[in-house]
Amino acid sequence: MSTPERGKRQKQRKVLLMGRSGAGKSSMRAIIFSNYVAKDVRRLGATIDVEHSNVRFMGNLLLNLWDCGGQDSFVESYLNNQRSHVFSSVAVMIFVIDISSREPAADMINFAATLRALHEHSPGSKLFILIHKMDLVPTEQKHKIFQQKTEEVRARCTEEGFTDQQVEFWATSIWDQSLYRAWTQVLYFLVPNAATIESMLRKLADLLDARELILYERTTCLAVTHITRASEAHNPYTDRFERISSILKTHKHSMAKHTGMLASETSFAEMQIKTGAFMFFITRLTENTNLAVVMPSDEAAFNAARVNVQLARREFAQFDIVEKKAARDLPLPHRQDGYRGQMYGMDESQYSLNDAEAPIRGYED
Amino acid sequence: MHTLFSSNILSPPPAPATQQNPFELLFNSAATSNSTASASNSSAHSSPIEYNLLTRRLQDERRATEDARHVEPTAVRRKGHPxxxxxxxxxxxxxxxxxxxxxxxxxxxxxxxxxxxxxxxxxxxxxxxxxxxxxxxxxxxxxxxxxxxxxxxxxxxxxxxxxxxxxxxxxxxxxxxxxxxxxxxxxxxxxxxxxxxxxxxxxxxxxxxxxxxxxxxxxxxxxxxxxxxxxxxxxxxxxxxxxxxxxxxxxxxxLLPQLPALEALLNRLCSTCGMQKAYLFDTASKIYIATDASPTFLKDYEVCSDYVDVIVDIKALYGWQQPAKKPAGGSDADDEGIGESVVTFERNGDTYIYAREITEHLSLICLMGKGSGIDKRVLIDYNVSLLQDAVVEVFKV
Missing domain, CATH: 3.40.50.300 (P-loop containing nucleotide triphosphate hydrolases)
Known part of the structure; x- marks a missing residue:
């Protein structure tokens, strides 16, 4: 993932979601992008042909997601008469392999054929292989089976001309946070300016003296990137970002139920949790992202941090899509007083809480 | 208006020996249970006079309980726990x-x-x-x-x-x-x-x-x-x-003898702070042990109990630095800081959920209504801390 060419990539990225029938492609998509909960996916029917969906992500990135139905007759047509249509200019292909499949050999033949077509039309694309339904494998064998499958698939990829750097493997299941982890990687790869965003976040983290900053995409609740400082690196919960993703998602559902809105519409303006050991808040950073901040327990620093995150929004706004929304941003009073990099420190926290709250209100109507 | 409770509520005669278990109370006569029943009725609409009355009654009751303990040690006693x-x-x-x-x-x-x-x-x-x-x-x-x-x-x-x-x-x-x-x-x-x-x-x-x-x-x-x-x-x-x-x-x-007192406290808090609904949760089991008198809707309880889950989960993720005091773990209430949490809904800026740790095991979750905006937070914080003291006192009896 080299940075310089990242910014130059087109903003619309084509993502193919493929795999055999019943592997779990549409379930995945429903959970990540359509706010389904895991147990509801059994209501989904088979995907007929290709279902296109456009997902706006981080403002200027438009994911053009092709959910390709996996029944053999469809695959046949992708590989023949639609070959160049489907496989040209692909940025990422996500191939889902069902670990509990009853015909693993047929899966591999199908996989190899798809790879060949992909290599022919977009040889530079990135491959994410998701070894799916890992919850069906007994815990003690998980690692071994995953390794075996990985070896087998990797051999195929090399055969078809994909280098090791182009292929990533993830074990997933819709019943735990592993699905979020895999998709986070996919999105991190796709997000333009990831390195710039990261360096800005790092600066912000230093200024706030935060233990950790995590940037979440707003609708999907996926972690885009995170900055970990100092002692937090030893946090025993290495999967905490994904866990928070799923906590936020669950919370979204319960709020949707409470307010009677659709799950896709609800989102909180801010959430704070203060305890003796740490302070946590998550708030809107840009139109499409939420920023979670974990800090040591200190009331004054906490309030200053909240104000500073509000102020930093302007700097991050440029990563969002501009269009008409920029016009909405400007009339807010304190945005005009030229914030240029400097931060309000703790000694200047006379900056009243009310003003700080104003931008949030501003967005509600 | 600004202070939630008259100053004399928390200064009853010094409680004798602190009892850890809230259920370790004597059950005296049917008369007492009648009086508690009427107390809970009166708590529905609490004017200051009634409130003082309630307070006095509570104190009387308390005294009566103490007396009963001295006089008739053979009284039926519900030991331990529910x-x-x-x-x-x-x-x-x-x-x-x-x-x-x-x-x-x-x-x-x-x-x-x-x-x-x-x-x-x-x-x-x-x-x-x-x-x-x-x-x-x-x-x-x-x-x-x-x-x-x-x-x-x-x-x-x-x-x-x-x-x-x-x-x-x-x-x-x-x-x-x-x-x-x-x-x-x-x-x-x-x-x-x-x-x-x-x-x-x-x-x-x-x-x-x-x-x-x-x-x-x-x-x-x-x-x-x-x-x-x-x-x-x-x-x-x-x-x-x-x-x-x-x-x-x-x-x-x-089964909770303190219920009328707790309900009265919550009613008072709700009317003073413009809360829609307040629940006193037992954090570990997500059972609520008291709520105010306003009508109860299942969906209010649902959103509060889900919110308890959110807080507990995030606490577990980032509270790792603190050495677990008890093998049971889970609750990391401590002396240096009080757990507190707020979530603001988007679009309808007035309603938000406010959560506050009361004791190690209890937390107060409130659905805030109109007129209890962010600018009133200081007052709300103050009032809730008064409630906290009161709840702790109630459980000491």
């Missing part, structure tokens, strides 16, 4: 309830539970120790396994009868009436509650019909055998939503 006895026909869902509430088993997994053959007790350490005992269906209430000692019944708080509403419940009602009769005759102090269970399988309109039918039938049968005067509470429950927590909460609340 004990609940689950009864009902086979496969009516007793084990599922026990596992879901006390052991946090996901409801979908209760399908695989084996049927229970012996009396099984599970307890949970929380603000008090809960103990839930399950009685297999083949044992009747008189059988020696249950009533092996008089003491067992003396400590018993409530008998819960579980009826599977999707099954043929007529035979269950017969044994229910038999059990209720036995209890009314021998242990009139024990509460009797009926859970009309597995309502998730019924359609919305049929659900209430079935509920009413069962209730009517049970009441008729009870009055036929001459126990019509006995108060039996009915709840519609299902382990797949929050109704089971709601029902268990109500059961526990009936």
């Amino acid at each position: 004990k609940l006895l689950l009864m009902g026909q086979r496969r009516s869902g007793k084990s599922s309830i026990q596992n879901v509430i006390l052991q946090k088993m996901p409801p979908t997994e209760t399908l695989y539970l084996e049927s229970t053959n012996t009396v099984k007790t599970v307890s949970m350490q929380s603000f008090a120790q809960f103990e839930m005992t399950e009685v297999p269906s083949q044992l009747s209430i008189e059988s020696p396994e249950i009533a092996y000692s008089e003491a067992n019944f003396r400590e018993l708080g409530t008998v819960i009868w579980v009826i599977d509403v999707q099954d043929d419940y007529l035979s269950s009602i017969n044994s229910l009436v038999h059990t209720a009769g036995f209890l009314a005759e021998n242990y009139p102090r024990v509460h009797f509650e009926v859970f009309i269970h597995k309502t998730d399988g019924l359609s919305e309109e049929y659900r209430y019909d079935a509920f009413r039918e069962v209730r009517q039938r049970v009441q008729d049968e009870l009055s036929d055998v001459g126990f019509g005067h006995r108060e039996v509470a009915f709840h519609q429950t299902s382990i797949f939503d929050h109704s089971i927590y709601e029902a268990i909460s109500k059961v526990v609340q009936r």
Whole structure:
């Protein structure tokens, strides 16, 4: 993932979601992008042909997601008469392999054929292989089976001309946070300016003296990137970002139920949790992202941090899509007083809480 | 207006020895229970005068309890913790309830539970120790396994009868009436509650019909055998939503001698701070032990209890640096800081949820209404900290 060419990539990225029938492609998509909960996916029917969906992500990135139905007759047509249509200019292909499949050999033949077509039309694309339904494998064998499958698939990829750097493997299941982890990687790869965003976040983290900053995409609740400082690196919960993703998602559902809105519409303006050991808040950073901040327990620093995150929004706004929304941003009073990099420190926290709250209100109507 | 409580409420004569267990109270006469009942009635609309009255009554009661302790040490004493006895026909869902509430088993997994053959007790350490005992269906209430000692019944708080509403419940009602009769005759102090269970399988309109039918039938049968005067509470429950927590909460609340005082405090807080609804949660079990007098909606409880989950989960993720004080873990309340949390909804900026840790095991979750905006937060914080002190005091008694 080299940075310089990242910014130059087109903003619309084509993502193919493929795999055999019943592997779990549409379930995945429903959970990540359509706010389904895991147990509801059994209501989904088979995907007929290709279902296109456009997902706006981080403002200027438009994911053009092709959910390709996996029944053999469809695959046949992708590989023949639609070959160049489907496989040209692909940025990422996500191939889902069902670990509990009853015909693993047929899966591999199908996989190899798809790879060949992909290599022919977009040889530079990135491959994410998701070894799916890992919850069906007994815990003690998980690692071994995953390794075996990985070896087998990797051999195929090399055969078809994909280098090791182009292929990533993830074990997933819709019943735990592993699905979020895999998709986070996919999105991190796709997000333009990831390195710039990261360096800005790092600066912000230093200024706030935060233990950790995590940037979440707003609708999907996926972690885009995170900055970990100092002692937090030893946090025993290495999967905490994904866990928070799923906590936020669950919370979204319960709020949707409470307010009677659709799950896709609800989102909180801010959430704070203060305890003796740490302070946590998550708030809107840009139109499409939420920023979670974990800090040591200190009331004054906490309030200053909240104000500073509000102020930093302007700097991050440029990563969002501009269009008409920029016009909405400007009339807010304190945005005009030229914030240029400097931060309000703790000694200047006379900056009243009310003003700080104003931008949030501003967005509600 | 700014101070929540008159200054004298927290200065009763110094409490003698601090009792850790909230349930360790003496039950004196029926007169006291009447007075508490009227107190809870008056708490619905609390004017300052009534409130003072309530306070005085509370203090009197407190004094009376102390006196009683000195004078008649033989008074019936509910020792320790609330004990609940689950009864009902086979496969009516007793084990599922026990596992879901006390052991946090996901409801979908209760399908695989084996049927229970012996009396099984599970307890949970929380603000008090809960103990839930399950009685297999083949044992009747008189059988020696249950009533092996008089003491067992003396400590018993409530008998819960579980009826599977999707099954043929007529035979269950017969044994229910038999059990209720036995209890009314021998242990009139024990509460009797009926859970009309597995309502998730019924359609919305049929659900209430079935509920009413069962209730009517049970009441008729009870009055036929001459126990019509006995108060039996009915709840519609299902382990797949929050109704089971709601029902268990109500059961526990009936056993809690401090309930009127707590409710009065919450009422007062709600009216002062413009809260829509306030719940005092037991953090570990997600049972609420008190709420204010405004109408209760299941969805309010749901959103609050889900929110408790969110806080507990995030706390677990980032509270790792703090060495676990107790092997039980989970709650990291400490002296240096009070847990506090706020979530603001988008679009309707006025309503938000406010959560505050009261003690190690209890937390206050409030749904804020109009007029309690962010600018009033300082006042709200102040008022809630007064409530916190008061709750701690109440549990010391």
